[in-house]
Amino acid sequence: MSVTAAKGFTAAGIAAGIKENGNPDLALVVNNGPRRAAAGVFTSNRVKAAPVLWSEQVLRGGEVSAVVLNSGGANACTGPQGFQDTHATAEKVAAVLNQGGPEDHSAGEIAVASTGLIGLLLPMDKVLAGVEKAAGELSAHGGEKAAIAIKTTDSVHKTAVAEGEGWTVGGMAKGAGMLAPGLATMLVVLTTDADLESATLDKALRDATRQTFDRVDSDGCMSTNDTVLLLASGASEITPRYEEFADAVRTVCDDLARQLIGDAEGASKDIRIEVINAATEDDAVEVGRSIARNNLLKCAIHGEDPNWGRVLSAIGTTRAAFEPDALNVAINGIWVCRGGSVGEDRELVDMRYREVKITADLSAGSESAVIWANDLTADYVHENSAYSS
Amino acid sequence: MSVTAAKGFTAAGIAAGIKENGNPDLALVVNNGPRRAAAGVFTSNRVKAAPVLWSEQVLRGGEVSAVVLNSGGANACTGPQGFQDTHATAEKVAAVLNQGGPEDHSAGEIAVASTGLIGLLLPMDKVLAGVEKAAGELSAHGGEKAAIAIKTTDSVHKTAVAEGEGWTVGGMAKGAGMLAPGLATMLVVLTTDADLESATLDKALRDATRQTFDRVDSDGCMSTNDTVLLLASGASEITPRYEEFADAVRTVCDDLARQLIGDAEGASKDIRIEVINAATEDDAVEVGRSIARNNLLKCAIHGEDPNWGRVLSAIGTTRAAFEPDALNVAINGIWVCRGGSVGEDRELVDMRYREVKITADLSAGSESAVIWANDLTADYVHENSAYSS
Numbered sequence: 001m002s003v004t005a006a007k008g009f010t011a012a013g014i015a016a017g018i019k020e021n022g023n024p025d026l027a028l029v030v031n032n033g034p035r036r037a038a039a040g041v042f043t044s045n046r047v048k049a050a051p052v053l054w055s056e057q058v059l060r061g062g063e064v065s066a067v068v069l070n071s072g073g074a075n076a077c078t079g080p081q082g083f084q085d086t087h088a089t090a091e092k093v094a095a096v097l098n099q100g101g102p103e104d105h106s107a108g109e110i111a112v113a114s115t116g117l118i119g120l121l122l123p124m125d126k127v128l129a130g131v132e133k134a135a136g137e138l139s140a141h142g143g144e145k146a147a148i149a150i151k152t153t154d155s156v157h158k159t160a161v162a163e164g165e166g167w168t169v170g171g172m173a174k175g176a177g178m179l180a181p182g183l184a185t186m187l188v189v190l191t192t193d194a195d196l197e198s199a200t201l202d203k204a205l206r207d208a209t210r211q212t213f214d215r216v217d218s219d220g221c222m223s224t225n226d227t228v229l230l231l232a233s234g235a236s237e238i239t240p241r242y243e244e245f246a247d248a249v250r251t252v253c254d255d256l257a258r259q260l261i262g263d264a265e266g267a268s269k270d271i272r273i274e275v276i277n278a279a280t281e282d283d284a285v286e287v288g289r290s291i292a293r294n295n296l297l298k299c300a301i302h303g304e305d306p307n308w309g310r311v312l313s314a315i316g317t318t319r320a321a322f323e324p325d326a327l328n329v330a331i332n333g334i335w336v337c338r339g340g341s342v343g344e345d346r347e348l349v350d351m352r353y354r355e356v357k358i359t360a361d362l363s364a365g366s367e368s369a370v371i372w373a374n375d376l377t378a379d380y381v382h383e384n385s386a387y388s389s
Numbered sequence: 390m391s392v393t394a395a396k397g398f399t400a401a402g403i404a405a406g407i408k409e410n411g412n413p414d415l416a417l418v419v420n421n422g423p424r425r426a427a428a429g430v431f432t433s434n435r436v437k438a439a440p441v442l443w444s445e446q447v448l449r450g451g452e453v454s455a456v457v458l459n460s461g462g463a464n465a466c467t468g469p470q471g472f473q474d475t476h477a478t479a480e481k482v483a484a485v486l487n488q489g490g491p492e493d494h495s496a497g498e499i500a501v502a503s504t505g506l507i508g509l510l511l512p513m514d515k516v517l518a519g520v521e522k523a524a525g526e527l528s529a530h531g532g533e534k535a536a537i538a539i540k541t542t543d544s545v546h547k548t549a550v551a552e553g554e555g556w557t558v559g560g561m562a563k564g565a566g567m568l569a570p571g572l573a574t575m576l577v578v579l580t581t582d583a584d585l586e587s588a589t590l591d592k593a594l595r596d597a598t599r600q601t602f603d604r605v606d607s608d609g610c611m612s613t614n615d616t617v618l619l620l621a622s623g624a625s626e627i628t629p630r631y632e633e634f635a636d637a638v639r640t641v642c643d644d645l646a647r648q649l650i651g652d653a654e655g656a657s658k659d660i661r662i663e664v665i666n667a668a669t670e671d672d673a674v675e676v677g678r679s680i681a682r683n684n685l686l687k688c689a690i691h692g693e694d695p696n697w698g699r700v701l702s703a704i705g706t707t708r709a710a711f712e713p714d715a716l717n718v719a720i721n722g723i724w725v726c727r728g729g730s731v732g733e734d735r736e737l738v739d740m741r742y743r744e745v746k747i748t749a750d751l752s753a754g755s756e757s758a759v760i761w762a763n764d765l766t767a768d769y770v771h772e773n774s775a776y777s778s
Binding site for chain 1 (some may be wrong): 433698726770
């Protein structure tokens with residue numbers, strides 16, 4: 001499972017002491033080749049953390065030999081010192097990986113990812129010592145430990161895998177809050193032993209994230225640190241057909257995205273919003289996102305109240321093509337709104353289970369999209385009002 | 390105070406039995422002239438309640454002789470029957486006002502406004518009997534009772550007044566949730582005895598709402614029923630200078646908007662977000678709104694946590710002109726973020742009081758804007774998860 005499911009990768013997860021509670025907080029993933037092609041997708045937030053600025057630069061080269069990730073601090077909004085710290089971390093990884101072997105790791109091919117509180121410098125003595133410790137524990141079975149070390153408020157670690165014919169895609173993710181489009185405080189590392197060029201990896205990764213992570217909208221907040229990386233070792237010596245590979249990457253991303261929603265901070269419901277009969281896919285996504293972000297609706301779902309008026313209210317704020325009196329809305333299969341007005345009896349809607357399905361029929365075309373969201377709960381407020389203090 | 394502060398107006402507020410708890414739920418405001426010029430601003434939500442569709446049509450004529458408002462039901466998403474009900478209500482108001490006098494009221498000059506739950510038809514027998522009862526209680530001192538009758542989850546009724554030289558602008562408002570740009574589940578009626586054309590009223594009202602109600606963003610949710618009306622009786626026989634009049638309208642709107650924020654459902658903090666040194670006013674508003682809608686920040690403010698990283702995160706999602714490393718943020722006067730990084734000690738920020746001031750300095754120009762928001766609390770979740778069930 002995880003990032004060591006594919007051949008050619010080793011990983012480790014250790015406690016470096018960045019987190020005050022002593023929990024694991026530093027992960028290292030190394031691509032042992034023979035190939036090092038890579039692709040990455042980063043937050044679209046214009047306020048980007050130092051490791052995002054660094055890793056974007058690394059990915060421009062199309063090759064990544066290792067990824068170092070830490071929880072316990074986002075290294076965001078930390079100025080020039082924060083960027084120097086990221087650079088120093090990459091240099092340290094290259095140095096320890098080169099010890100006792102050929103000097104084939106350079107900092108310029110080491111991606112860095114951080115997650116945790118914004119506005120704090122990392123304790124670099126602990127980070128650098130942690131890198132050394134992690135390098136000593138690298139193992140072809142280290143994927144699980146790496147996934148555990150990147151948790152912040154996650155209640156469980158998240159891994160997934162998809163098998164091709166003779167090749168594998170595996171991955172790990174962390175994220176439990178600030179889940180929103182353009183990704184989230186979400187760190188994801190995917191690995192594969194397929195033998196592919198970075199341009200192919202990039203296309204497969206962008207196609208997958210657009211339909212998976214980008215359609216997860218737990219709380220409408222977009223982070224400064226979101227990073228999704230895909231590393232290919234080529235160790236299987238197989239070059240799969242693009243469609244097969246892209247499908248496997250999407251499967252792993254979808255699996256991880258669902259795990260993120262299922263573990264969102266303080267949530268009691270996972271809401272699957274399907275927008276159907278839209279004029280365009282963009283319309284479907286815009287409408288789905290508007291519904292996903294409506295705090296009043298999110299509260300109603302928490303209260304198991306099939307309040308379809310709030311769905312219509314949310315649809316009405318979009319620019320999508322629709323006529324108000326042609327809108328239909330189903331909640332858990334009951335069409336409580338038909339023709340923009342009262343439909344089936346709302347008392348028929350059973351909302352006892354964690355998953356709630358909202359279907360919004362725009363009657364304007366044949367495109368569709370699914371957006372995942374969470375309800376809004378008192379627990380969410382409690383977790384996020386006490387997080388840094 | 391309220392809508393009867395200006396000469397030429399009578400009003401009433403009564404319990405028609407629309408609300409099951411027997412509280413006042415129907416208000417009538419009558420313009421006794423000699424003039425009937427009027428202007429209106431309505432929700433920009435594309436899903437509009439029947440009374441909004443009706444009143445938009447009425448306002449096209451530029452004259453309003455009376456406004457009937459009900460709480461206890463929004464008459465939104467109620468199809469053709471809902472629109473017929475609104476029409477019948479206006480006809481009833483015209484009929485009872487014409488009783489025993491010259492037949493100078495026509496339904497086409499009667500504005501209708503409703504607030505309450507979406508998706509329910511109004512109990513028309515009660516509404517029509519209520520109109521009759523309200524007409525019998527019309528009084529030049531009825532403004533207060535009218536303001537009380539339009540409350541839904543409001544904890545207090547809201548009125549305001551501004552005096553010119555020999556003329557007056559007064560008003561009432563209701564709204565405690567779904568407060569968002571393009572107005573809110575917000576009903577506002579303003580009256581004046583100034584003698585002005587409807588085009589002048591329209592300009593003054595749009596200028597005022599743009600800078601007041603449109604910049605109140607309690608929970609990011611935009612309603613189907615928002616209505617702001619301005620009626621002029623001309624009873625003072627004075628035509629004030631435009632600037633003086635517009636200033637008075639803005640003063641009353643600003644006063645009422647602040648009362649709405651101060652009474653927002655479940656809120657424990659009023660957040661004044663001032664964006665300064667923006668390249669354009671639009672940029673300042675976009676950034677202010679993005680900060681106002683960030684659930685993670687709203688939770689942090691609730692927890693009295695000066696979490697400026699979440700402010701930067703919100704700014705970063707906008708298209709406004711700025712450089713990340715030139716952003717400065719103050720919370721209650723302490724510049725906790727300077728140059729996009731750590732500034733003054735966050736321990737210096739005192740957040741014990743209800744009002745919290747966030748200043749976001751974009752260092753990109755000289756424009757500014759103020760947006761008002763509320764924090765996100767467990768009480769908000771409770772109120773809105775149990776509202777209809």
